[in-house]
Amino acid sequence: MKNPSLPFKYRDNIIAPATPPGTGAISVFRLSGPDVIEITDRFFVPKGKKKLTEAEGHTLHFGELRDGDEVVDEVLVAVFKAPKSYTGENSVEISVHASPYIQKRVLEWFLDHGVRMAEPGEFTLRAFLNRKMDLAQAEAVADLIAAETPWQHRVAMQQLRGGFSKKLKELRDRMVEFAALMELELDFAEEDVEFADRRQFARLLDEIKSTLRELTEGYRTGNAIKEGIPVAITGEPNTGKSTLLNALLNEEKAIVTDIPGTTRDAIEDYIILNGIKYRFIDTAGIREASDRVEQIGIARTFEKIKEARVVLLLVDAARLAADSRLCADTIRRLNEWKKEYPDKIFILTVNKSDLVTPDRLERLLSCFNALKGIHVIHMSAKRKEGVERLKELLSLLAGQGTLKPGDVLVTNARHYRALKEALESVRQVEEGLQAGLSTDLLAVDIRDALNKLGEITGEITTDDLLDHIFQNFCIGK
């Protein structure tokens, strides 16, 4: 049963609670390791006659956990036999009554009988080490658990099911073939043979490059789905930024499922519209600003714009009416921004529309007809008029074109960095190839590119990398 290819650490037996703590009908303990079935047999007295060690994999057994005379609980035990389990090892899942006492007793019993507490993410780490999934898939497990919106869920699920790592692995495998051929050429260096077809290789490099480029370009979208699309609310003091923010957030605070007890308490500065998450940048600043005189330096505003995907600029309708130069100033400012950041979405929001007559408002808005590629809306954030229109616009613009169901998206900053580096080293190989670099130098660059590609799917890992990835997992996963 023991897998000799694993580091020693992973040949032992581990346990962790797999279900959330608290009150409920049942709690599940998960165990994995070479001896967990035998060990559980010493604690478990089945209602039927079969011992767990004699049971088939993927079967369920009802019985009692007994510590000497004490009946600790009536439980259901699921048995999985290596390699057909989540971790690839022998595994056991025990459903106990969710009493604090029982949970404590069960855990203590196993800790006293040769099983140790699992580290965070250790079950998934073992699944990776036993080649049940690649590294990107393992990382998707954490994303899947954290998913709150349909899109977050979809990209995590795509990654879990293989997603881009399948494609990358295939390309890398093909590159490995070329590398092998080139290494072979080195063995026959004096004979000046060419086993690796250079034109074919160039075509492969091109394919890899375009795949990597596609994936890195998808990161902005992928990251926006995972972390929320960043939205900046800007404008002069007292244009109603804080009121607008509250109007947007208030109704959307609770990301609630219908399951009793799962209302989220955490209030964060984001909303979810049509399954897409929007995250407001630097809202602390906005909230403070309502209390004291605001001092947004140009630098700071630019900072916010730089981070954002969508930029709202608020202007005060009454001030627009009173100051004839404000319209032209606003247009100039927006055009500068648009020039600097042509990819971002700018929305000019004429706020406090309740302070001017409808006729006047219409004339004020017409002044902005000169703006190209910038959306102009009006509202009274205070009276919550026009806020719905803004939401619709956000949902329409920021969602537009970014989300196609078939897309494979990169959501992970680590993958993004590795993809960028891989792209860089593939380019290096390409340049070397074009420049007629000698095979031995080319081989070095190729090996570098293979390493970079391998880091994403975990074919190349270090202990540090693994520790870093799995320490963010929850216990029991």
Added chain:
Amino acid sequence: MKNPSLPFKYRDNIIAPATPPGTGAISVFRLSGPDVIEITDRFFVPKGKKKLTEAEGHTLHFGELRDGDEVVDEVLVAVFKAPKSYTGENSVEISVHASPYIQKRVLEWFLDHGVRMAEPGEFTLRAFLNRKMDLAQAEAVADLIAAETPWQHRVAMQQLRGGFSKKLKELRDRMVEFAALMELELDFAEEDVEFADRRQFARLLDEIKSTLRELTEGYRTGNAIKEGIPVAITGEPNTGKSTLLNALLNEEKAIVTDIPGTTRDAIEDYIILNGIKYRFIDTAGIREASDRVEQIGIARTFEKIKEARVVLLLVDAARLAADSRLCADTIRRLNEWKKEYPDKIFILTVNKSDLVTPDRLERLLSCFNALKGIHVIHMSAKRKEGVERLKELLSLLAGQGTLKPGDVLVTNARHYRALKEALESVRQVEEGLQAGLSTDLLAVDIRDALNKLGEITGEITTDDLLDHIFQNFCIGK
């Protein structure tokens, strides 16, 4: 599969989350009802080829939940076939990744496909209605989940495994036989036959009576285990009652398991010593008392003593030293209490021992040598000196003789009432028998006694009773 003996309500399909809400590795949904396996088959795409309907009971199946094109999750499905399941019906348990989104989607899918949300305790109610357990066992499930101490756990587990209901059922069955014979006699009333041996019947009644008496007598202990042993802290104003209470509670507040995240937040006025729970009575009064002048009328103190099992009387060492009559007054008071409540445990606590010299303290304590059957200790609650000794004493006295591992204990107020009533009606039958009551009148009393006995184990139930019992269960159980 449908069980025609069930009321219509229980022939449908139900679902509920079985694990606590919140973050974790997995969440489990539990389904029960005639069609749950077929319905799950429409949502579940197994990795193997077998459909769940073709699977054996007590097997586990890995695969995907798919709603049209969308992969909702990779899950593990446990299949149970009627009658071999917790409820006795076809059942399914689905382990999903514990993401809020997935939990919501899975629940919604089933609610949209002919499954309704289970009512609290409905799985256990169905188990009872399908004769998988009797009523007392069903009630024990809720107690088991709530158990915090080893003793609470032990009595709940004993009840779950049959406990006293097995014994009661057997006695009742024997009484039913006699009842049947007597009813038969009524059919032959004119012939003056006696099918039921009256002497044997008298012996059975005696046996039933002694069992019922034993069980009702165990209730005080059982209830103390379940609810905690009630302790009253009494004494004049400013004798340090509130300080003592805080000293006792402070260190013991967290009833913690070693499982990460399960620290209990709730602060209640109880402590657990050596696995036994002690509950302090009317501590709100004590806490208020430190803020304002206390006005404990004699009546109110007596009220507290009546409820308590252990009574602490605090006196102030400094006041004892200053007021020569206080010692005699205290002795008189305690002797009155002891006379009125001979079964209760009284502990005289000389507090503020730090305010007098050790010599003086010794002399003050010797004054209480006259007290018989009352424990005298001294302490400085403020300096936390002597508090440990009080805890040891509590643990020794209140635990003494009350807890024998083999004991079958009644912990449920409903059972206690029903047992008392049953005992009363058995006595009635006995009296009738001794008085030579006519068989038809005797039969009426017997039927009444049978009903009372049947209420405990659920052989006799009403919808009201069931509703009342199961509404206190958690969802998913």
